[in-house]
Amino acid sequence: MTDIGTAGTFKLGDRAVKRMGYGAMQLAGPGVYGPPKDATAAVEVLRAAIESGVDHIDTSDFYGPHVTNQLIRKALHPYPKDLTIVTKIGARRGLEGTWNLAFSAEELTSAVHDNLHNLGVEALDVVNLRIMLDPHGPAEGSIEAPLTVLADLQRRGLVRHIGLSNVTSKQVAQGRTIAPIVCVQNQYNLAHRGDDPLIDELAAAKIAYVPFFPLGGFSPLQSTALSDVAKKLGATPMQVALAWLLRRAPNILLIPGTSSVGHLGENLAAAALRLPDDAMAVLNRIGGG
Numbered sequence: 001m002t003d004i005g006t007a008g009t010f011k012l013g014d015r016a017v018k019r020m021g022y023g024a025m026q027l028a029g030p031g032v033y034g035p036p037k038d039a040t041a042a043v044e045v046l047r048a049a050i051e052s053g054v055d056h057i058d059t060s061d062f063y064g065p066h067v068t069n070q071l072i073r074k075a076l077h078p079y080p081k082d083l084t085i086v087t088k089i090g091a092r093r094g095l096e097g098t099w100n101l102a103f104s105a106e107e108l109t110s111a112v113h114d115n116l117h118n119l120g121v122e123a124l125d126v127v128n129l130r131i132m133l134d135p136h137g138p139a140e141g142s143i144e145a146p147l148t149v150l151a152d153l154q155r156r157g158l159v160r161h162i163g164l165s166n167v168t169s170k171q172v173a174q175g176r177t178i179a180p181i182v183c184v185q186n187q188y189n190l191a192h193r194g195d196d197p198l199i200d201e202l203a204a205a206k207i208a209y210v211p212f213f214p215l216g217g218f219s220p221l222q223s224t225a226l227s228d229v230a231k232k233l234g235a236t237p238m239q240v241a242l243a244w245l246l247r248r249a250p251n252i253l254l255i256p257g258t259s260s261v262g263h264l265g266e267n268l269a270a271a272a273l274r275l276p277d278d279a280m281a282v283l284n285r286i287g288g289g
């Protein structure tokens with residue numbers, strides 16, 4: 001079994017977590033709506049992640065809704081002391097699985113309580129405020145009102161640390177005037193590199209950057225250059241995509257998602273894959289970097 005600690009750690013709030021973690025979104029049903037086809041298999045994936053040394057799991061109560069958090073509780077409660085569970089608020093699922101913004105004080109407060117209840121904890125380790133003003137990606141706009149609500153919930157002891165998701169550099173700067181921000185979670189991978197400058201800014205501020213869709217999301221990355229590098233290194237394309245992220249910046253924490261124990265093992269093994277400079281050069285050209 002790979003020692004995932006070989007990829008190092010980075011501070012997430014008051015704890016250092018391993019840079020290789022796990023994203024639980026794929027455990028809900030199709031379209032992240034409803035229960036999975038096989039709940040036993042989902043529980044097995046979560047337990048296998050912990051047995052392999054994962055100490056950082058990303059989730060949300062709007063996955064399902066409620067389903068993913070309930071599976072995490074069923075599989076892992078009482079939680080290992082060193083496990084950091086990161087959740088997110090700011091959306092509400094509508095009928096047929098639509099994703100709706102939910103930024104009122106009432107909605108944010110009830111989202112925190114739903115997460116506490118379904119995860120079975122008294123305080124949430126990290127809560128990301130998910131700002132999805134434009135479904136195509138981060139868009140400018142004040143985040144003061146919802147973040148002030150979340151900061152108040154933090155003062156009340158319900159939330160230990162705050163992060164932001166789907167945000168611009170300006171919004172991170174605004175956020176940091178309202179509350180300490182420990183992580184940013186935006187879409188980023190080998191082929192989607194709009195956040196290159198933001199990652200460097202956050203690294204300088206010692207804030208974790210947690211890319212979502214690290215493997216390309218619902219349609220995993222496909223590239224001849226990626227496959228060629230993987231073949232040369234005796235690895236899989238998905239492993240190379242993850243190893244590239246680990247080498248891209250020291251503040252990057254990975255949360256690749258999967259509903260399969262086999263894919264989980266493959267992804268975690270990327271923690272030990274070191275990419276040589278010539279492979280990095282080829283991979284950097286995929287996203288135009």
Ligand SMILES: NC(=O)c1ccc[n+]([C@@H]2O[C@H](COP(=O)([O-])OP(=O)(O)OC[C@H]3O[C@@H](n4cnc5c(N)ncnc54)[C@H](OP(=O)(O)O)[C@@H]3O)[C@@H](O)[C@H]2O)c1
Pocket residue numbers: 022023024025026058059088130165166185186211212213214215216217218219220238255256257258259260263264266267
């Ligand atoms: N903040 C936000 O707005 C936001 C948005 C999206 C996601 N997230 C978070 O980010 C996490 C990661 O994103 P994600 O799960 O959507 O996307 P991802 O990690 O980029 O990719 C997941 C997809 O890749 C497949 N996959 C995983 N490992 C594989 C492997 N070794 N070989 C081939 N296919 C593989 C999975 O299918 P299988 O299940 O078949 O393995 C799934 O279809 C989520 O779990 C969630 O916690 C956050």
